Amino acid sequence: MEALLSVAFDNLSSFDGLKIKKGLKLVEGLLAQICLSQPTTSTTTQSPTKRPQPQSSETQPNSPKPKELPDLAHDPAFREFFKLQEGFEWNVAHRLLTTLDRLVAKGGDGQNDLLILSALDLTQGVLLLHPPSKALFSREIYMNLLLDLIEPVNCPAIQCATLLTLVVALIDTPTNTRTFEALDGLLAVTSLFRDRDTSREVKVKLIEFLYFYLMPETPSIPRAGAGDGLKRSPSKLARVFGGGREKKEEGGNGTLGTEEKQRLLSQLLPEDHVEELVADLRTSAPFGVALV
Numbered sequence: 001m002e003a004l005l006s007v008a009f010d011n012l013s014s015f016d017g018l019k020i021k022k023g024l025k026l027v028e029g030l031l032a033q034i035c036l037s038q039p040t041t042s043t044t045t046q047s048p049t050k051r052p053q054p055q056s057s058e059t060q061p062n063s064p065k066p067k068e069l070p071d072l073a074h075d076p077a078f079r080e081f082f083k084l085q086e087g088f089e090w091n092v093a094h095r096l097l098t099t100l101d102r103l104v105a106k107g108g109d110g111q112n113d114l115l116i117l118s119a120l121d122l123t124q125g126v127l128l129l130h131p132p133s134k135a136l137f138s139r140e141i142y143m144n145l146l147l148d149l150i151e152p153v154n155c156p157a158i159q160c161a162t163l164l165t166l167v168v169a170l171i172d173t174p175t176n177t178r179t180f181e182a183l184d185g186l187l188a189v190t191s192l193f194r195d196r197d198t199s200r201e202v203k204v205k206l207i208e209f210l211y212f213y214l215m216p217e218t219p220s221i222p223r224a225g226a227g228d229g230l231k232r233s234p235s236k237l238a239r240v241f242g243g244g245r246e247k248k249e250e251g252g253n254g255t256l257g258t259e260e261k262q263r264l265l266s267q268l269l270p271e272d273h274v275e276e277l278v279a280d281l282r283t284s285a286p287f288g289v290a291l292v
Contacts, residue, residue: 001080004030005090012099017111020099024118027092031125034077035066078129085130093126093133097142104148113155120149120161124168137169137176140183147180147188156199159192163205167212174217174255181264186213190268210277214262217255 004026011023072078084090100119106112127134136142146169149162166185170177180186192198193206258278266274 001030001077001084002090005084005092009095012095015102015106017115020103020115021118023099024115024122027096027122027126028118030081031122031129034072034075034081034129035125082130085126085133091133093123093130093136096123096126097136097145101141101145104145113158116149116158117161120158120165124165127165127168131172134169134173134176137173138179140179143169143176143179143183143185147183147185150188150192152192152195152197156202159202160205163202163209167209171212172218174219177213177217177256178254186264186268189213190265193269207277210265211281214258214265214277214281216257219255 008023008026008030011019011026014020014023067075085092088094096119100116100123103112103116103119137146146162146166150159150166154162166180170180189206189209193203193210198206258281262274262278265277
C-alpha cells in the first residue's frame with residue numbers, strides 16, 4: 001500500500017493536470033478496494049449456443065458490493081490504511097488538500113474544475129474512513145480553502161461539493177466548527193444564500209447545511225496519543241475500529257447547543273427565518289433525530 005500511495009502522491013504533487021488526474025484515480029482505486037468487496041464469480045455455466053443476456057451493474061452477480069461497516073474492523077486492507085493515516089507521511093487527506101490548494105490557485109477552466117470536484121469527493125471519502133484526519137480543518141489554512149471554494153466565482157457543482165465536504169469536516173468535531181465560525185464561515189454561507197445570483201441547487205444545499213449547523217454538538221473523542229497530532233471523532237467508524245469512548249460530560253468541551261447557534265445565525269439572517277429552521281428540526285427530524 002505504501003508503494004501505491006507513493007506513486008499517487010508523486011502524481012498529486014505535479015503541476016500537470018494529467019498527472020494530477022492519474023494521482024486522483026490511484027487514490028480512488030485504493031478507497032474502492034477498501035470499501036468494496038471482491039467480485040463474486042458466477043458458478044452458472046452458459047450454454048455454448050446461447051448468448052448471455054446483458055445485465056445492469058445492479059443485478060450482475062459479479063459486481064462488487066459495499067462492505068458492511070462492522071466488517072471493516074477485521075479487514076486487513078482497512079486496518080493497514082487506517083494505521084498509515086495516523087502519520088502525516090502517508091496521510092491522504094493532507095495530500096488531497098495540498099493538491100486542492102494548488103488547483104484553486106491555478107484558476108478556473110473546465111478540466112481544472114473536474115479535478116477540483118474529484119479531489120473534494122475523495123476528501124469526503126477519506127475523512128469518513130479516517131475520522132482523525134478531520135483535525136486538519138481545525139487549521140485556518142484548510143478551513144479557508146473550503147470557504148474560498150463556496151465563493152460565487154466557483155461553479156455551482158463545486159459549491160455543492162464543497163458544502164458537503166464542509167459537513168463531513170464539521171460533523172462530530174466541535175473544534176472545527178469553532179474554526180469555521182472564527183473565520184466568518186457563517187457570514188460566507190448566509191451571504192451566498194442571500195445572493196440573488198446563487199443557483200437554486202446551491203441554495204438547497206445551503207439550507208441543508210444550515211439544518212446541520214443548528215444541530216446540537218457532540219464532544220469529540222480525545223486524542224489517541226499525545227504525539228499523533230490528530231483528534232479522534234466519535235463516528236460509528238471510529239467506534240467500530242476501537243477509537244475510544246465518547247465523553248458524556250456536559251459543558252467545558254467547547255460545544256454549542258441549538259439555542260446558542262440560533263442566536264449566532266439570527267445575527268446574519270432574519271430571526272423569523274432562523275426560527276422556522278429550528279421549528280423544522282424539532283418536528284420533521286431531517287437527520288433522523290428530532291430536537292427535544
